[in-house]
Amino acid sequence: MSDKVNGLPEDQAWQELKLPDLLNSDAVREIHATIEKEWDFLKRSACQTAAGRALWKHAIHDPLADLLAGETYLRNLHEKIKNDRLNNAREISGVILAVRTLWFDSRLEDALNSPTARAAQVVLLGAGMDTRAYRLSCLKDSDVYEVDFSGVLDVKTTILQAAADSAYDSQHIMSKAKSLTRVAADIRENDWMEKLETAGYIPQKSTVWILEGIIYYLTQSQAMQVLRILANKCVLAHTVLLADFMNKPSTTLSNSVFQFYSDWPDHLLPSLGFTNVKLSQIGDPDAHFGLLNDPLNLFNRLRSLPRSLQTNPDDGKPCCRLYLVEASGSPDQNVSHNGPNTQS
Numbered sequence: 646m647s648d649k650v651n652g653l654p655e656d657q658a659w660q661e662l663k664l665p666d667l668l669n670s671d672a673v674r675e676i677h678a679t680i681e682k683e684w685d686f687l688k689r690s691a692c693q694t695a696a697g698r699a700l701w702k703h704a705i706h707d708p709l710a711d712l713l714a715g716e717t718y719l720r721n722l723h724e725k726i727k728n729d730r731l732n733n734a735r736e737i738s739g740v741i742l743a744v745r746t747l748w749f750d751s752r753l754e755d756a757l758n759s760p761t762a763r764a765a766q767v768v769l770l771g772a773g774m775d776t777r778a779y780r781l782s783c784l785k786d787s788d789v790y791e792v793d794f795s796g797v798l799d800v801k802t803t804i805l806q807a808a809a810d811s812a813y814d815s816q817h818i819m820s821k822a823k824s825l826t827r828v829a830a831d832i833r834e835n836d837w838m839e840k841l842e843t844a845g846y847i848p849q850k851s852t853v854w855i856l857e858g859i860i861y862y863l864t865q866s867q868a869m870q871v872l873r874i875l876a877n878k879c880v881l882a883h884t885v886l887l888a889d890f891m892n893k894p895s896t897t898l899s900n901s902v903f904q905f906y907s908d909w910p911d912h913l914l915p916s917l918g919f920t921n922v923k924l925s926q927i928g929d930p931d932a933h934f935g936l937l938n939d940p941l942n943l944f945n946r947l948r949s950l951p952r953s954l955q956t957n958p959d960d961g962k963p964c965c966r967l968y969l970v971e972a973s974g975s976p977d978q979n980v981s982h983n984g985p986n987t988q989s
């Protein structure tokens with residue numbers, strides 16, 4: 646994090662892409678070839694985010710990320726980073742992913758260190774290639790549940806097993822969590838909570854929910870249904886939600902891949918039953934991590950504009966924002982929420 650401008654190290658290490666030997670083994674190559682041939686964009690997004698963590702390794706310690714991302718996604722993002730650097734871009738590709746990961750890590754750690762959520766269960770919805778269970782020792786007293794499509798979880802388990810069977814550094818493939826359970830489920834369906842409970846999740850126990858890079862892939866009604874289910878848990882036990890939300894202009898970014906948005910998640914979540922909500926924007930003091938020091942980069946310019954603006958008056962471009970939101974609620978704070986569950 647030595648570069649003061651755009652988050653890349655000053656040395657030239659980022660110029661060369663070094664791949665772990667295991668990525669070249671027949672077994673792992675074959676798995677990644679299948680991903681490219683058979684997975685849709687939803688599942689492939691798991692590898693894209695892992696590539697971000699792998700290439701921002703000077704900021705994020707995720708030694709399994711490159712193996713889980715695969716060569717194609719690593720090369721694609723590496724090429725973009727190189728071009729950004731050569732063009733002196735103010736925003737380097739992947740920086741949002743890096744900041745987002747670090748924000749979720751730090752909020753999770755703080756939550757688990759607080760008396761109300763100590764030893765809480767941790768559930769990752771749309772866990773993808775997330776390796777927090779292997780990276781974060783704050784999970785040592787937590788039962789961790791990773792929820793995703795069965796295809797994603799199977800591939801993840803197979804790659805991690807290949808790493809365990811090889812000479813890969815064994816300390817990286819040992820879970821630091823009290824327990825780790827993978828739960829194959831589609832959170833658009835009605836049965837995902839039942840599947841989670843069957844896997845061991847206890848609704849009456851304090852829980853931290855991690856929704857990182859997932860909620861905007863759902864439709865408005867699917868996302869609202871998931872958020873309502875989580876908010877309803879506040880009446881049973883201390884509940885913490887960590888989630889990132891796109892605002893409306895952001896959903897236009899990628900050929901309608903993104904659907905759900907909320908311009909005011911800090912109003913929406915209390916209307917559902919969460920009592921404490923804190924919203925941060927990329928570049929805020931708690932969502933910065935020394936990676937966004939240029940005052941003129943896109944994120945810092947957006948932060949200086951009112952959130953109600955959908956178009957930037959300086960350049961006429963849409964104000965695409967990613968909100969990082971922490972919300973919580975407890976039975977003792979609970980108030981009745983019979984009001985409308987519509988968006989603010």
Ligand SMILES: C[S@@+](CC[C@H](N)C(=O)[O-])C[C@H]1O[C@@H](n2cnc3c(N)ncnc32)[C@H](O)[C@@H]1O
Pocket residue numbers: 687688689690691694695770771772773774775792793794797830831832833856857858859862
């Ligand atoms: C952008 S990735 C994020 C993965 C992980 N949270 C991270 O930050 O690295 C989105 C993940 O959500 C999963 N996902 C998307 N829709 C889902 C659904 N309806 N049910 C379960 N998982 C889903 C995808 O398979 C993918 O692994």
